[in-house]
Amino acid sequence: MPSPTAEQPEQIRELFNRIAPHYDDLNQKLSLGLHRVWKQMTVRWANVPLGGQALDLCCGSGDLALLLARRVGRRGHVVGLDFSPAMLSIAGSRSRRVLPGYSLEWVLGDALALPFADHCFDGITMGYGLRNVTDIPRALQEIKRVLKPGGRAAILDFHRPTGIPLLEQFQRWYLNTQVVAQAKALGLGEDYAYIDPSLERFPSGEEQKQLALAAGFEQVTFFPLMAGMMGVLVIEKST
Ligand SMILES: C/C(=C\Cc1cc(O)c2ccccc2c1O)CCC[C@H](C)CCC[C@H](C)CCCC(C)C
Numbered sequence: 001m002p003s004p005t006a007e008q009p010e011q012i013r014e015l016f017n018r019i020a021p022h023y024d025d026l027n028q029k030l031s032l033g034l035h036r037v038w039k040q041m042t043v044r045w046a047n048v049p050l051g052g053q054a055l056d057l058c059c060g061s062g063d064l065a066l067l068l069a070r071r072v073g074r075r076g077h078v079v080g081l082d083f084s085p086a087m088l089s090i091a092g093s094r095s096r097r098v099l100p101g102y103s104l105e106w107v108l109g110d111a112l113a114l115p116f117a118d119h120c121f122d123g124i125t126m127g128y129g130l131r132n133v134t135d136i137p138r139a140l141q142e143i144k145r146v147l148k149p150g151g152r153a154a155i156l157d158f159h160r161p162t163g164i165p166l167l168e169q170f171q172r173w174y175l176n177t178q179v180v181a182q183a184k185a186l187g188l189g190e191d192y193a194y195i196d197p198s199l200e201r202f203p204s205g206e207e208q209k210q211l212a213l214a215a216g217f218e219q220v221t222f223f224p225l226m227a228g229m230m231g232v233l234v235i236e237k238s239t
């Protein structure tokens, strides 16, 4: 199966259905556990209040949604949305195991056509999803539509450490050798080989700020992580 290109959402869905059983373990191993730090920072930046309504877009196996649930507490409510049934199934079984009694809802849906009313969430997270959707401006418009005024979205993803050639070379080497080799051992080499080229067409932090301003957000900030190999776009809806 050739790796998906940005214009083929069905191939992206099939890719994540395929890697779902190994996704968490490979992320943990390949990032030396650091992805959990990046996700904790993302949830903090989303700044959802205790008892609030939160949405985790492209939730996958539920890492960010579970962190949001801990943040909003038992009186809050968290929705995790993804279009991969395999990922959502893992998220659901994990949440029942680790957070029984919390208000967590798993929705099979498209980030580009959210099945929610306007102005209904206090905060939104999106971890490693923006680079995988096929229409970034549309995704940002949907985020703005469903956020309450004053609500924030925190969007975590890979980034190119442009301006530091040695680090960019390291990132490409790590992704195309270490990551692919570990994935290949599980028959998922082609699926993980998709990551590095997906970074080529992914807007930089500054470009994402401009896209968010064009979508109507007035407060936009980009925080580089890992010397720019990762980053979090934080956008706030004022009206
Ligand atoms: C949680 C992480 C990646 C999620 C992820 C995103 C995608 O778009 C994928 C597409 C296709 C297959 C898999 C994924 C996917 O897992 C980040 C952590 C996992 C990364 C694979 C590790 C990369 C880490 C940095 C590039 C370099 C860190 C080096 C340091 C020595 C740990």
Ligand SMILES: C[S@@+](CC[C@H](N)C(=O)[O-])C[C@H]1O[C@@H](n2cnc3c(N)ncnc32)[C@H](O)[C@@H]1O
Pocket: 009, 012, 013, 016, 057, 058, 059, 060, 061, 062, 063, 064, 081, 082, 083, 084, 087, 109, 110, 111, 112, 126, 127, 128, 129, 132, 133, 134
């Ligand atoms: C790399 S995973 C990220 C999972 C999780 N957010 C995390 O941080 O580990 C990307 C997820 O986005 C989902 N996805 C991609 N495009 C989507 C879309 N248009 N609508 C809903 N989910 C989508 C995939 O099914 C996959 O589960």
